[in-house]
Amino acid sequence: MPDTEAPEAAAKLVCRSVWKFFGPDAERLGKAADAGTLRSDQLAGATAVAAVRDVSLSIREGECFVIMGLSGSGKSTLVRCMSRLVEPSAGEILFDGENLLAASDRRMIEIRRRHMGMVFQNFALLPHLTVLGNVAFPLEVQGVARARREARAMEMIGLVGLSGREHFFPRELSGGQQQRVGIARSLAVEPDLWFLDEPFSALDPLIRREMQDEFMRLQSVLKKTIVFITHDFDEAIRLGDRIAIMKDGAVVQVGTPEEIVLAPATDYVSEFTRNVTRAKVVKVAALSSPADGTTGGDTVGEVSDRATIAEAAPLFGQAGTRLLVKDRDGSIVGVLERERVSAMMMQG
Amino acid sequence: MAALGPAQTARTGWPGAPSLGLLVWCVALVVFALLWAYAGTLAPWAQEWPRAWTPRVAATISTFMRWLVDEASFGLFTFIEFTRFLSAMVEAPYRFVLSILSTGFLSGQGSQAVQIAPPVSWAGVIGVFVIAAHAAGGRKLALLAVVCLGFILLFGQWASAMVTLASIVVAVPIGAVGGLLLGIAAVRWRGFERAISPVLDLMQTIPIFAYLVPILFLFGFGPVAAILATIIYAMPPMTRIAIVALRGVAPEIRDLGRMTGCTRRQMTWRVMVPAAMPGLMVGVNQVIMLSLNMVIIASMIGAGGLGFDVLSALRRLDFGAGLEAGVAIVALAVLLDRTSQAFARRTVQRAHADGAGILARHPHLAAGTAVLVASFLAGLVAPPLARWPQAWELSTGTFWSELVRWINVNFFDELEAVKNALLLNVLIPFKRFLLGLPWLGVALLGGVAGWALSGFRLAALVVVLSTLIAVSGLWDQAMTTIYLCGISVVFALMIGVPIGVWSADRPAVWRVVQGVIDTLQTLPSFVYLMPVVMLFRVGDFTAMIAIVAYALAPAIRYTAHGLQQVDPRLIEAGRAAGCTPFQLLVKIRLKLALPEIMLGVNQTIMLALSMLVITALVGTRDLGQEVYIALTKADTGRGIVAGLAVAFIAIIADRLISAGAARARARLGLSAEGGGR
Ligand SMILES: Nc1ncnc2c1ncn2[C@@H]1O[C@H](COP(=O)(O)OP(=O)(O)OP(=O)(O)O)[C@@H](O)[C@H]1O
Numbered sequence A: 001m002p003d004t005e006a007p008e009a010a011a012k013l014v015c016r017s018v019w020k021f022f023g024p025d026a027e028r029l030g031k032a033a034d035a036g037t038l039r040s041d042q043l044a045g046a047t048a049v050a051a052v053r054d055v056s057l058s059i060r061e062g063e064c065f066v067i068m069g070l071s072g073s074g075k076s077t078l079v080r081c082m083s084r085l086v087e088p089s090a091g092e093i094l095f096d097g098e099n100l101l102a103a104s105d106r107r108m109i110e111i112r113r114r115h116m117g118m119v120f121q122n123f124a125l126l127p128h129l130t131v132l133g134n135v136a137f138p139l140e141v142q143g144v145a146r147a148r149r150e151a152r153a154m155e156m157i158g159l160v161g162l163s164g165r166e167h168f169f170p171r172e173l174s175g176g177q178q179q180r181v182g183i184a185r186s187l188a189v190e191p192d193l194w195f196l197d198e199p200f201s202a203l204d205p206l207i208r209r210e211m212q213d214e215f216m217r218l219q220s221v222l223k224k225t226i227v228f229i230t231h232d233f234d235e236a237i238r239l240g241d242r243i244a245i246m247k248d249g250a251v252v253q254v255g256t257p258e259e260i261v262l263a264p265a266t267d268y269v270s271e272f273t274r275n276v277t278r279a280k281v282v283k284v285a286a287l288s289s290p291a292d293g294t295t296g297g298d299t300v301g302e303v304s305d306r307a308t309i310a311e312a313a314p315l316f317g318q319a320g321t322r323l324l325v326k327d328r329d330g331s332i333v334g335v336l337e338r339e340r341v342s343a344m345m346m347q348g
Numbered sequence B: 001m002a003a004l005g006p007a008q009t010a011r012t013g014w015p016g017a018p019s020l021g022l023l024v025w026c027v028a029l030v031v032f033a034l035l036w037a038y039a040g041t042l043a044p045w046a047q048e049w050p051r052a053w054t055p056r057v058a059a060t061i062s063t064f065m066r067w068l069v070d071e072a073s074f075g076l077f078t079f080i081e082f083t084r085f086l087s088a089m090v091e092a093p094y095r096f097v098l099s100i101l102s103t104g105f106l107s108g109q110g111s112q113a114v115q116i117a118p119p120v121s122w123a124g125v126i127g128v129f130v131i132a133a134h135a136a137g138g139r140k141l142a143l144l145a146v147v148c149l150g151f152i153l154l155f156g157q158w159a160s161a162m163v164t165l166a167s168i169v170v171a172v173p174i175g176a177v178g179g180l181l182l183g184i185a186a187v188r189w190r191g192f193e194r195a196i197s198p199v200l201d202l203m204q205t206i207p208i209f210a211y212l213v214p215i216l217f218l219f220g221f222g223p224v225a226a227i228l229a230t231i232i233y234a235m236p237p238m239t240r241i242a243i244v245a246l247r248g249v250a251p252e253i254r255d256l257g258r259m260t261g262c263t264r265r266q267m268t269w270r271v272m273v274p275a276a277m278p279g280l281m282v283g284v285n286q287v288i289m290l291s292l293n294m295v296i297i298a299s300m301i302g303a304g305g306l307g308f309d310v311l312s313a314l315r316r317l318d319f320g321a322g323l324e325a326g327v328a329i330v331a332l333a334v335l336l337d338r339t340s341q342a343f344a345r346r347t348v349q350r351a352h353a354d355g356a357g358i359l360a361r362h363p364h365l366a367a368g369t370a371v372l373v374a375s376f377l378a379g380l381v382a383p384p385l386a387r388w389p390q391a392w393e394l395s396t397g398t399f400w401s402e403l404v405r406w407i408n409v410n411f412f413d414e415l416e417a418v419k420n421a422l423l424l425n426v427l428i429p430f431k432r433f434l435l436g437l438p439w440l441g442v443a444l445l446g447g448v449a450g451w452a453l454s455g456f457r458l459a460a461l462v463v464v465l466s467t468l469i470a471v472s473g474l475w476d477q478a479m480t481t482i483y484l485c486g487i488s489v490v491f492a493l494m495i496g497v498p499i500g501v502w503s504a505d506r507p508a509v510w511r512v513v514q515g516v517i518d519t520l521q522t523l524p525s526f527v528y529l530m531p532v533v534m535l536f537r538v539g540d541f542t543a544m545i546a547i548v549a550y551a552l553a554p555a556i557r558y559t560a561h562g563l564q565q566v567d568p569r570l571i572e573a574g575r576a577a578g579c580t581p582f583q584l585l586v587k588i589r590l591k592l593a594l595p596e597i598m599l600g601v602n603q604t605i606m607l608a609l610s611m612l613v614i615t616a617l618v619g620t621r622d623l624g625q626e627v628y629i630a631l632t633k634a635d636t637g638r639g640i641v642a643g644l645a646v647a648f649i650a651i652i653a654d655r656l657i658s659a660g661a662a663r664a665r666a667r668l669g670l671s672a673e674g675g676g677r
């Protein structure tokens, strides 16, 4: 992988050639993979399942990194390797530069308590605890005093909009509400790295949409480093800053939603991107042309370079032909032509 | 048999497996036929193991036990000191509870003892039970408590019942907590699980009598020995249920525990045990029921209480008195069973409460305390409220005895005809057939069945265990055992499965049937024997009927459960495809319920085997009789050897059927480990 040293320095979590085998000869294959002597015929003949194959990734501080793939492609296994819930068979995991695989049990408990949070597909709420007890649970485990942990938990419960239900038991809540509890719980310890393993997959489409909005709202406030697992490509492009697409345990492409939609690396990826409305993914910056001297004049308005084309289109009005494109600081970086926008909208 | 082929191929990787399976079966059958025909003349040792070759295992065990008691030492303390320590651990809480429920607190020794505090009066005990029942299950359960305890009181069983209750109150927590701890250890350390799982198997299949003998030898005669026997009997199932419940905790919950950074201890006590609570409560319920099951048998080594009343009535053949004490045990069992189940349900389905004060949040606790105080004061003022006067007691004993006599007088010929017909046409020919088989051939066929169902390990197990039985010189008794159990199990299934099918999808019927089989299962096994002996006198036929009656419950229960658990979506799909109700039953429901039903068959066999020693009382000639003789002679070695032989039969049956169930499950795509999650 052409991962240079520079981005790794800013990375929160780095995976280097991570493998995970399940099965009888997992250990042997893991050793071979570590030594770099693993051959493809060895893999084909083995009885072990390679759930994760040679994955190298780096997750940057503050980004929402989505791992997308169909059922059984190894997403859960990969994310569990990252937190060492599953012991990788080969490779390296660096968390803030620290090699997790070399960490002692004590150190791992410490890291998980202070720096990691996880949301589970089926919520994983403890049935004998109330909402309050569940959200306060990670703090209770750390030995935080009752008054303090409950105050913190109440704050989190308020954040996810469940105030007034703190004394309910999980079974008295709907699926969406249960997952809000799961989210509140994972945030109670203020983790730096937030894992979400298909958090919304068990929910109805409408609730899922609502929870995605809620998630984006939370992220805009909290700005966590996130690893988000999904098998839903639409969810991936909606939520992700960058997306890794997995197939049979291997990562086939990593990139921003825009990059993936505009330049799918394989047929497998284009299978997903085919039905995506490009205008909703592609950003203005990708279509704008350099600003020439003719600033003003026929431009009918201005638009942020981070807006999507679909958001920019209505700004042209009935007959406008150009929009001014501005960056984050408000300086003009180019213009957006009506023809290019309509051409993209036509593609669907 | 060719149908076995594909699985064989997949497992062993032999391309020619289908024909291989068939071939092995053919060869085995031919060898078996040859052995059967010629072993008697050509190789008598293959027909029957020569007595001269039988090792003196029993005598060695007896010597060893004597050495254990007289001389064995662990260095710091001797073995006998260790057993005394165990006794003391049980004795102290037992004395305490017995004081509360029965004797009151005494000061001084023997006849000079002065009561410093009276026991809780009958009114107090009933009050507390009613309130607990109400807390757990509402008004209906409270009413049940009144009826059950009222019966015990009215029929003069109160004093005995409190003695029995005291031993249960002590045995259940020890058994439940002990089983839970063993379960936790087994889940944590694979090696430990591997070490205890054969022991658990053995404990569950070995007849209780077989270890009554050593317990009697080590702990002497008395309630403590009886409680220890009860604990030993009830702990293995709890351990097993705890293992299953802990393993069954959703992997996500386990991941959650690790992600929040739980230490091992937190993981166990804050995550796994609470999350497994519903399953664990089933185990606690099981421990209660098994303890009650032991009541009568435990009275043989000095338990006292209701069990002793039944036993002595049996010895006098006083059917009426035995029945009343027996029903009192059932009343106690039903009450404890329903209450503990209701508590289990309540912990699982607890809803949030927005109460404030302690009184508001724990109304039942407050009421219970009030009742205790009130009953104590009332007992001081009005003695009948402390002790139910004998003059107010009822008895129906004479009525029952008369009824049995009347039936015997008027229907003697009819009963005799039925008995003889079955004996001559079914029982005796089958027994002759089994006794004529060469042991080597039987071991061989069993081995092939094991191989076909699971693989070489099972085959080896079956062959080794059957050979051991033959070598121990108990082959004929073992075959008699198989004959008696086999026939009883077949009858139990013939009656039980149709009832299960019929009641499975009729909730109203099922409720009634469930009530009946719960009662059947809590009835002490002796109770079955009494009326049958009176009607049919001693012999194999009597034993068979008693076993069938006792083993019927699991056949019904598992069939109904299996059918009820079939995914309703599949039934819907079948209905949508236009299946008639009969097709639905045969093609979908029974097929999918098969693994569960096989577990029921397994249970039926186990219960049948556990009845053997009891039926020995009516003069059977099987392994049960061996154990019974050993018990009366306190011959430890003989008891253990015969007990092990029964255990081996049970293990063989259990492994073969479990392997069959696992196969059926795999073929149906139902995973063994709660695939629903
Ligand atoms: N404990 C295990 N033992 C054996 N195989 C496993 C185990 N866990 C996962 N696998 C296998 O690894 C592969 C990847 O599984 P994983 O759960 O990571 O997939 P996933 O992408 O998360 O799928 P889903 O969307 O269904 O959650 C699968 O083929 C699975 O069968």
Ligand SMILES: [Mg+2]
Pocket: A075, A076, A077, A198
């Ligand atoms: Mg997954």
